[in-house]
Amino acid sequence: MTSSHPDQLDPSTAVVALGRPERTTGAALNPPVVLTSTFVGAGEPAPGERVYARYSNPTWEPLEAAIGALESSPVPGLAYASGMAAVSAAFSLVPIGGVAVIPRTAYNGTASLARELAADGALSLREVDSADTAAVIGALEGADLIWLESPSNPLLDVADLPAIRPAAQAAGVTVVVDNTFSTPLRQRPLEVGADVVVHSATKFIAGHSDVLMGLVVVKNQALRDALARRRTLAGSVPGAFDAWLALRGLRTMALRLDRAEASAGELARRLSEEPALSRVRYPGLPSDPHHDRAAAQMSGFGAIISVELAGGQGAAQAFVDSLELFTAATSLGGVESLAERRQRHPGEPAQVPQELVRLSIGIEHVEDLWADLQRGLRGAAASQG
Ligand SMILES: Cc1ncc(COP(=O)(O)O)c(C=O)c1O
Numbered sequence: 001m002t003s004s005h006p007d008q009l010d011p012s013t014a015v016v017a018l019g020r021p022e023r024t025t026g027a028a029l030n031p032p033v034v035l036t037s038t039f040v041g042a043g044e045p046a047p048g049e050r051v052y053a054r055y056s057n058p059t060w061e062p063l064e065a066a067i068g069a070l071e072s073s074p075v076p077g078l079a080y081a082s083g084m085a086a087v088s089a090a091f092s093l094v095p096i097g098g099v100a101v102i103p104r105t106a107y108n109g110t111a112s113l114a115r116e117l118a119a120d121g122a123l124s125l126r127e128v129d130s131a132d133t134a135a136v137i138g139a140l141e142g143a144d145l146i147w148l149e150s151p152s153n154p155l156l157d158v159a160d161l162p163a164i165r166p167a168a169q170a171a172g173v174t175v176v177v178d179n180t181f182s183t184p185l186r187q188r189p190l191e192v193g194a195d196v197v198v199h200s201a202t203k204f205i206a207g208h209s210d211v212l213m214g215l216v217v218v219k220n221q222a223l224r225d226a227l228a229r230r231r232t233l234a235g236s237v238p239g240a241f242d243a244w245l246a247l248r249g250l251r252t253m254a255l256r257l258d259r260a261e262a263s264a265g266e267l268a269r270r271l272s273e274e275p276a277l278s279r280v281r282y283p284g285l286p287s288d289p290h291h292d293r294a295a296a297q298m299s300g301f302g303a304i305i306s307v308e309l310a311g312g313q314g315a316a317q318a319f320v321d322s323l324e325l326f327t328a329a330t331s332l333g334g335v336e337s338l339a340e341r342r343q344r345h346p347g348e349p350a351q352v353p354q355e356l357v358r359l360s361i362g363i364e365h366v367e368d369l370w371a372d373l374q375r376g377l378r379g380a381a382a383s384q385g
Contacts, residue, residue, distance in 0.1 A: 012254035019062030059240040070184040077217040083200025085236035086214025098144035103130035137167040149178040154358040158290035165193025203333025206249040260303035263366040281306040313354040315380040322379020325372035332360030
């Protein structure tokens with residue numbers, strides 16, 4: 001595999017160059033998809049010998065090498081069957097009966113898993129406002145793990161990652177950051193003290209709304225080995241074809257994100273001037289309460305905007321229903337723009353307003369997206385009579 005150190009490459013080059021086969025004459029440019037459940041072998045397996053596709057599959061490895069390098073880890077990442085499988089793997093680092101600190105408004109799958117683990121007695125939970133640094137630090141004493149999601153889904157809260165690190169280190173707390181919204185192209189949590197990075201690769205990394213996958217990146221080989229062993233036993237492994245598609249998606253992530261983020265910045269600015277919206281959440285807006293912190297720790301503000309309709313829940317639903325280019329669907333980070341009123345999901349945190357619509361900006365032309373958003377606003381106005 002190509003071993004160019006990502007520090008020597010711009011990240012937009014690294015996504016193209018990492019995870020390639022050796023350049024030997026006649027070799028394939030791309031890693032192959034290895035579709036097999038088992039590997040030929042007799043007798044006691046030698047160290048590293050492939051045995052069974054739940055233990056290892058060569059198709060995962062270029063993707064794992066690439067994400068490890070992109071997140072500035074000296075060791076490869078680990079690929080999982082979904083983002084939630086990766087989230088579960090990270091929670092497995094809390095010892096039975098241990099204490100986890102989570103954001104009150106984490107992605108609802110993550111918060112629901114943590115609350116179920118707590119209800120089962122596997123761990124105790126402390127829920128905090130992750131943007132309130134004093135509250136986060138105040139919850140660390142005696143904790144085993146702190147979960148941060150920054151920016152968060154769907155409120156786009158930003159946690160002060162560099163400020164939390166020294167306190168977590170002093171208290172011996174493992175810091176996990178869900179980096180799904182930023183991607184390693186905009187924020188590398190391991191460089192500011194996180195111990196574990198989690199991704200739903202389903203989103204920006206795979207980028208085409210056709211794959212479910214998760215990734216975990218840690219900093220040391222011993223922890224990676226322990227997680228890999230647990231992944232084998234839990235069976236939370238990705239399919240080979242999904243891993244191949246995710247790597248294929250990664251190749252264009254810099255281009256896709258640059259385009260979607262530029263459009264998101266422009267659309268957020270225009271939306272913030274619309275009187276029909278009571279709030280536009282986007283950390284790139286200078287008026288956003290998280291702007292200064294985001295500007296200090298991220299190299300871009302991402303492609304997700306959340307808007308709140310002044311007319312309430314009915315107006316928000318009419319806004320979504322009136323869109324023609326944006327698709328009404330959950331998920332985010334794909335080439336196609338999506339819109340969703342998040343409170344349609346029963347498990348959504350109460351702090352997420354009923355009138356909030358999350359917009360995932362894709363790579364369509366910004367003026368077509370703007371025309372569609374205006375159509376949505378007209379639909380919302382019409383619904384108000
Ligand atoms: C921030 C975040 N983390 C984790 C997940 C879970 O990922 P998956 O749907 O790939 O299981 C999601 C899914 O929406 C997410 O938005």
